[in-house]
Amino acid sequence: MSPALPGHLAVREDEPLARHSTFGVGGPADLWVEVHAVDDLVAVLDAAEATGTPRTVVGHGTNLLVADAGIKGLVVSNNCVGLTFDAAAGLARVESGHTMARLARQAAAAGHAGLGFAIGVPGTVGGAVFGNAGAWGSDIAAVLASADVWYPNGVRRLGPDDLAFDYRHSALQNDPQMPIVLSASLGIQPGDPEALHTQLETFARRRLDTQPRGQTAGSFFKNPSGDYAGRLIESAGLKGCARGGAFVSPLHANFISNDGTATASDILALALHVQTIVQQRHGIRLEPEVRVLGRWEPAASELLA
Numbered sequence: 001m002s003p004a005l006p007g008h009l010a011v012r013e014d015e016p017l018a019r020h021s022t023f024g025v026g027g028p029a030d031l032w033v034e035v036h037a038v039d040d041l042v043a044v045l046d047a048a049e050a051t052g053t054p055r056t057v058v059g060h061g062t063n064l065l066v067a068d069a070g071i072k073g074l075v076v077s078n079n080c081v082g083l084t085f086d087a088a089a090g091l092a093r094v095e096s097g098h099t100m101a102r103l104a105r106q107a108a109a110a111g112h113a114g115l116g117f118a119i120g121v122p123g124t125v126g127g128a129v130f131g132n133a134g135a136w137g138s139d140i141a142a143v144l145a146s147a148d149v150w151y152p153n154g155v156r157r158l159g160p161d162d163l164a165f166d167y168r169h170s171a172l173q174n175d176p177q178m179p180i181v182l183s184a185s186l187g188i189q190p191g192d193p194e195a196l197h198t199q200l201e202t203f204a205r206r207r208l209d210t211q212p213r214g215q216t217a218g219s220f221f222k223n224p225s226g227d228y229a230g231r232l233i234e235s236a237g238l239k240g241c242a243r244g245g246a247f248v249s250p251l252h253a254n255f256i257s258n259d260g261t262a263t264a265s266d267i268l269a270l271a272l273h274v275q276t277i278v279q280q281r282h283g284i285r286l287e288p289e290v291r292v293l294g295r296w297e298p299a300a301s302e303l304l305a
């Protein structure tokens with residue numbers, strides 16, 4: 001049974017997910033809906049739950065490897081972007097579809113310090129809470145005061161302890177209820193707008209010098225404890241290694257890039273090869289940071305095992 005979604009929302013069938021992922025790969029979503037209000041996000045999630053429709057919420061698709069065969073059920077694109085700064089409480093209250101980089105710029109312009117790291121994290125606040133995203137020595141765990149999170153039986157306000165943050169990890173990732181972040185309150189302090197602006201420009205410039213542009217999903221693998229995935233991949237001689245249209249970036253070995261012709265299967269095959277060679281050379285099993293979603297042949301489970 002199809003979920004009964006609010007009538008003002010446009011639902012598309014067989015929407016190509018390659019359009020919605022920075023890797024530029026991925027087959028269709030059976031159903032695709034964009035939401036711009038938190039009430040609609042909740043209504044869509046409740047409707048999917050009521051009909052047992054598989055559902056996936058995506059932000060800006062900056063950390064996704066979607067199967068060539070697409071994603072079953074309903075894919076919800078989160079564009080809820082409300083933002084208020086409460087200087088007295090020392091909080092930015094932000095909806096989960098807001099862009100991290102934009103949040104960094106808006107906070108700086110309004111003289112609120114603490115969120116500058118967000119300039120280095122593409123994607124939405126919801127995706128960042130889900131993965132405890134971070135850059136420049138900070139991360140979501142360092143700033144999150146609370147998050148309002150949808151569960152099948154209602155919305156709960158969670159604190160950092162409930163979310164059990166760790167490096168690129170939150171409790172949301174292993175929860176079989178597949179909770180969804182609706183909004184977050186993040187800590188801010190008073191700051192000088194000009195100095196904050198300068199800091200953002202410095203961060204942004206350094207990024208351009210050290211990271212490949214084009215079709216990637218950022219770091220493919222998590223850094224293992226005490227080391228760097230990029231160093232291990234480079235020293236295993238894998239820079240430039242390719243499968244179909246997917247290649248290990250010569251600029252940053254932990255980035256897999258799409259030359260514009262790659263399929264999701266090319267990227268998966270390359271990631272599996274990198275994982276295998278690094279394990280053989282260094283005895284370390286790299287764990288993907290990128291979220292692997294959709295209808296995969298068993299090969300995808302090898303990467304995640």
Ligand SMILES: Cc1cc2nc3c(=O)[nH]c(=O)nc-3n(C[C@H](O)[C@H](O)[C@H](O)COP(=O)(O)OP(=O)(O)OC[C@H]3O[C@@H](n4cnc5c(N)ncnc54)[C@H](O)[C@@H]3O)c2cc1C
Pocket residue numbers: 022056057058059060061062063064078096120121122123124125126127128129130131132133134135172179180181182211216217218219291
């Ligand atoms: C060039 C580049 C550089 C990057 N650099 C960094 C970096 O420095 N640091 C870093 O941490 N990451 C980095 N990333 C990865 C990416 O920016 C983060 O993982 C980001 O937080 C993903 O946000 P998103 O909105 O795009 O999520 P998506 O890619 O759309 O989704 C990622 C996962 O989050 C889940 N999700 C999305 N929204 C919600 C929600 N509201 N509630 C619950 N779950 C949700 C999705 O279901 C999916 O499993 C980089 C990516 C790129 C392309």
